[in-house]
Amino acid sequence: MNSSLILEIAVTILALALLLADLWTPRNLKRYLGYAAAAGTGLILLGSFAWNPDPGSSAFDTMYVLDPLALYFKRFFLFAGVAVLLIGVEFSDRFVTGVTEFSVLVLFALCGMLFAASANDFILVFVSLELITVTFYVLNSFQRTRLVSLEAGVKYLILGALSTAFTVYGIALIFGTTGHTNFQQIAALTGNMTNKPVFILGLLMVLAGLGFKIAAFPFQMWAPDVYQGSPTPATAFLAVGSKAAGIVLLLRVLFIAVPAVAVDWTKLLMVMSGITILYGNLCALPQRNLKRLLGYSSIAQAGYLLLGVTAMSAAGNSSVLFYLTGYLFTVLAAFMVIAIVTRGVDGEDVSALAGLHQRSPLLATALTLSMVSLAGIPPLAGFFGKFLLLKSVLERGAIQPACYWLVGVALVGIVISFYYYLGVVRAIFWSENSGSNERISISWPSRAVLLVCIGGMLYLGLMPNRVVNASVQAVQVLKPTSMPRAVVRF
């Protein structure tokens, strides 16, 4: 057993330990187990920075690889895990039972994500995806006294299972046509597989499964309902973790398993990303429910992420990573705020934010900054992220003029998004305050998370240099260089 699995193992052990500890913890102290989980995950995160494995190391005979890309995403997921666990504690008084189970489930999902980060084989793709999905069935319906939560759970259950079915069948077809499930081996063959319909069909079905995870058109239908219904921490994890897992798997499949096919699919990806952007932004425009709004916005964001993928270049991939990192802080801050603000009130209507700047300047600042960052306004992470994405696509435009149209669509999306994002800001500062006016108390861990998220947004916006370099270096394992060097063709 080599050391490359150490993070996954640590997380699993932590989860099991929590389950045991839960047996002896008196009811009123259970929420502290949540803190413990967060702390433990935090320690693992810090440890991951201390620990640097040799790049090529792998496990389960190359089914699982530990390359810089994997490490980048593992840290990403671990941070997300810490934040979500703390959001969960904030939220715990709204669970009838099983505060600890919630944390444990989060940890299991996290474990799945960690595996997904280094999946190098379709079997592991399937297993890790399932680990994530199945735990999310429970997480989404965790407020089992609230009908919306159950409904969200069921919808996610059916549609998730459906997407799994497609993925699995796709994998079956790929295996059938290539006789392999390992990425490298498939890559070795794809040169002459590109014209085999069955193979392409299988690949597409896998793509559908991943598209479902990142909520990209045409597999995005579930997102708004599930985002709205699920408990806020679960939604946060869904928005950040499972989307990121989908992205990393998409990158790996496209650029490691089937780079040759990936190039042929540029057009497809462009169409998907363009429509996703428009769909998400347009639907978000009339939206009043905050979590549903973020659901639609997360669809739009998926579209932006796909922009980077369509660039088919190292620049594109690294910008995807950068954007995702910014998105991490942004969205976590937003959901943390929502979790705290909606503590008393039922439902998450935008009006709940009225007078927030008086009730709690910190929350107001955090939510404002995250909205501004999502809208892509300097000096925050979102601005530089969008800048990188557009830049990479425009570079692609030099060989594929269609990219200019895609950029045009993206711009339209950005303009539209201004309205609803700034609308939220408006609601925070300038809607007449109807609701209660007492100050909101925030526990210091949540406060810490918020500050870290704000810091992250500003850091990525104001001094992106290190993260950019890190992402550039992380995506070197992906091989977009297997494409012909592009030439301007006007």
Add this chain to the structure above:
Amino acid sequence: MSPLTYILGWPLLGAALVALTPRNYRFVIRTVALFTTLVSMLLAVKMFVQFQTGIATPQFVQKVPWVESLGISYYVGVDGLNVGLVLMGAIVAFAATCMSWEIKTREKEFYFLLLTMISGILGAFASLDIFFLYFFHELALIPTFIMIGVWGRGEEKNYATFQITLYLTIGALLALVGLIVLYIQSGAQTFDMLELTRHIQANPLSVNAQNLIFPFLLFGFGILVSLWPFHTWAPLGYGSAPTPTAMLHAGVLKKFGLYGLLRLAFPLLPDAAHGWLNIIAILCLGNILYVGLVAIRQKQLHMLIGNSSVAHMGFIFLGLASLNLVGVTGAVVIMVAHGFLAALSFGLGGYLFQATGTFEMKEWGGLMKKMPFIGAAFVMAAMAGCGLPGFANFVGEVMVFFAAWKTFPVATIFALWGGLVIGAVYMLRAVRAVAHGPLPGKWAELTDAGLWRKVPFIILLGSLIIFGCVPRLLTDKIRPNAEEIVKMATRTAAPKIEPVTVGLGK
């Protein structure tokens, strides 16, 4: 540390302080804002005085690498083209902060946004790095929208906010795309303007690439400058904006588009630019004549001023389009002059609105009687607006006319008509309606501006007159760079046909 860093840093510092001050310490907030902008104004004046005339290379430069892998760096410095603009920006910024007394609600948020906007503006004009040029502009743009949306006035406020957001965001994004493509196509792997310029001079872009990029820049920047027919956002937007915002945006931030065209579009894409010159000349007539006529029809002062400020943009475009030393220099002079003028007239309009609570010109009349200072300032603003000698606008406009005659005789004739006749018509109508004529009884108790209220107007008028009487203060500084720009822009490049290879990734 370059003085420019301080000039744009002080307002930012002020913004931070305001953010940290409790909202009920109104006085502290105001003082902080006034003090920081005052300091940055004084620094700007000092810089302008110390600026060495006759050198084309940027001065007071400071360069800090930001993202090496993309060749982005925080790079500020001034040469002839932007030294005047930075000075003007700082002065207008202070004046606008002085005018902010009219804001009575949520001062904390307002001053925070105002100071952010100010430092964004100054940064945009001080930057020699394309990325930061855009970055700062965007930083200044967003507060504008919020300020109009929240502290704006008039029944059409919401529509105005929507419209200005729509137009300006689209304009900015188009420009951004153009800039990125320029960066990519140049293959210079740097956003540093000077290096990029050098690189492109060494190996010009292919004509196709230029033809691809130029429209993005022209229309992107054009929308930002309310180039006809993308101008309707401006009058309504300014009319609905709170006075300081209108002063800052109409006066300073709006010039960003022109600055971009002058700095990047024309010199770096000469071949494409030549194809567009005639169209620009026609569009700028749209500004001068069409918008001028619209201004004649306005019944409300803020709409009239707004339209007139749009009309003035036409002269600048004409100057740029004439692409010769005199024209370009004149254009830059107008940029500076119009900055003061727009701030002045919007400031006066705002003052009258505060005093009387209306913009309807038929409601007013004979206000000169009750407020001699404001009235006199208003008359002077109107005169400057219709290009009276002694005010800086005249210098620029006359230079533009002289320059444009050789390239676009017909356009020049129309522009002259627009500047001398139409301008006079609507400006004097305004004076006639506002300051002259019998005084309606209801304004009997109006009083003139007190000493402190006079300060911003005096500063702005002073600057207008100084540069109007001693234009060489500006023109001598501008000339060397204008020469460079013209040389590059009129270079008949033998465009390389063999394709530029674009590294996907490095």
Add this chain to the structure above:
Amino acid sequence: MFGNPETLAWLILFLPLLSAVGITLFTQRQPKVSALISIGAVALSFVLSCALFASLPLDKGLHEIAFQWLSVGNLEVSIGARLDGLSLMMLLVVTGVGGIIHVYSYGYMHDDASFSRFFASMSLFTFSMLGIVLANNFLQMFVFWELVGVSSYLLIGFWYERASAADACKKAFITNRLGDFGFLLGIIMVWAAAGSLNFAQLEQRFASSPEVMGAMATVAGLLVFCGAMGKSAQFPLHVWLPDAMEGPTPVSALIHAATMVAAGVYMLCRVFFMLNAPALEIISWIGGFTALLAALIAVQQDDIKRILAYSTLSQLGYMIMAVGLGGPTAAMYHLSTHAFFKALLFLGAGSIIHALHHEQDIWKMGGLKEKMPVTFWTFILGTLALAGVPPLSGFFSKDEILAAAYHHNLFLFALAVIVAVLTTFYMFRLVFVALLGKARSQAVAHAHESPGVMKFPLLILAVPTVLAGFWSIDGLFNRQFGAETSAHASNWISQIFAPFNHAPAAALAGIGAVIFGFSLALTCYQNAESDPLPKKLGFLARAMRNRFYFDELYAGLIRITQEFLASIADFLDRWIVAGLLVRGTHGTTDIAGRALRLVQTGNLQTYAFLFAAGVALVLLIVLGK
């Protein structure tokens, strides 16, 4: 240091500016001080002008001093002073007459609230006018041209509370702007073709190569003339001058009689070298036509100031015509003398109006001879001079014009003679109705002579009115324009008869015109109760009274052109661009959003179906190609 012309010239130019600035900034509250500053400034510059005039040997080349104001590429503009006979004579006229009028207004305006503002504007005007006079290049002339425009705007609109005054100043400025539009265009053409703005250099260029302007020569000349049209209120831009009488009377005297309106003529003489034959032809016709038109209108006006205004118009027409006929000497000569006697007349009128408490209708005056003798006699002198009765100054200058017309163009000569007749007629109509006869209103009953500060200016002005003919001003100008100096006898007896020697027909015609006009006026208006002409002339009289309906005509023109276009543009902006396009985009986006949302039915089977459909779609996109 006062010896060298530089300092003198600069002082002369900038003293009034200093006083204007000083008054505006510091002495708003002390009217008397302001008045003294202003008067002192103009008086001092008059003295200095005399010194300059004496110190400069005019026949030895021209003195030109300048500093560079603007220099970019091939556009070089300097603010300078060109000192030659033309400018020096003009300096004397402006500062001299101006000074006297300043003094006069001290009395006339003494009870006005904004005394300081008045004198500030007067100083500003003097400064601008001096700038025009001294200008050594086109752009400087244009700069001060504009400044003169704005200061006259301020002075006409001095009583801005009065709607009529407010409208008048607006009208004056915009009409002038129309002229300036042509003027600047002409300047630009000249610069583009001849490559310089400096008068001296241009003169050489034109002398060395007459075809320098090429085809544009005539056009450019006429465009430059447009400027003169505006300032000197020549047809068709003449409409503003009579309305300008809304200003205080001293202003009318200074600006709209003596100096500003003369600027046009002065400018034409200054740039005479660039006017070619066709241009001159047109100029002369326009001048002649204006002279006739204005004279006709003047015949039927009842407002004393308007009568004088129209007579000014027609005299300006004379001068312009003279220039057109190639006689800048005559033009400038008449300009100078006209400045004296017209100022005198206006000040006289002002003193009458002042005495009658701002009564301006001549039919409500009369019988002032005993009440205000000084005013009466000086006014009579002015009238005679204007009519051109020998040996008063007006006779000589007018005679030179008639002579010029006689030599060049007989038709214009006839026209000029007719104008001369009309001039005598309306002036004596004015005298008979307003001054002689018996009092026609209460106001007259207790009218009394004006105070000394207003009387003495009249007396002082009366001197040149009478004697200017013997100062050989024309000789000065002749030297300037290099024409042959007309034979000037030493003693004044022979000088009186000089006109009869060199152009007897013209001189006799002039005198005949005077006699004829006078007898007409005598028959019609000696102690007439009301105006007999309307009955005699019918429609023509009504047309004259209504200024031949020019204002109405122009109003209509503006309505159907500018206003119409403006309303169209406004409509497009308000409804098509802002309304349709922008709101449309907004609407469609919003609707699109709401429509798209409908897909989210909330039914998971819909979603499942769409998921499968999505897969099919993707399949189609990839395998379809």
Add this chain to the structure above:
Amino acid sequence: MHVGLEHYLVVSALLFNLGLLGVIARRNLLVIYMSLELMLNAANLALVSFSRFNNNLNGQVMVFFIITVAAAEVAVGLALIVALYRKKQTAHVEDLTTMKL
């Protein structure tokens, strides 16, 4: 007759589509859920037949994974559906549309 790979694949494809049809057409959650299991098993069948005909056991391994995961999925899913039934007294999808638009 000789039964080849194609036959197995056709069957599995039929199963898959039947399952999909069930998911889309049937109203009862339990039935829908069973149809989903059907789809998974279609995949299993494909995998098994592929590995049988390619003499490659990875497919079989995959099948084991799928069966295990499916079992877990069913456990969770049924629990969820029961919880829902308790709460709402219905297991019909058209009753699950409180969140829409």
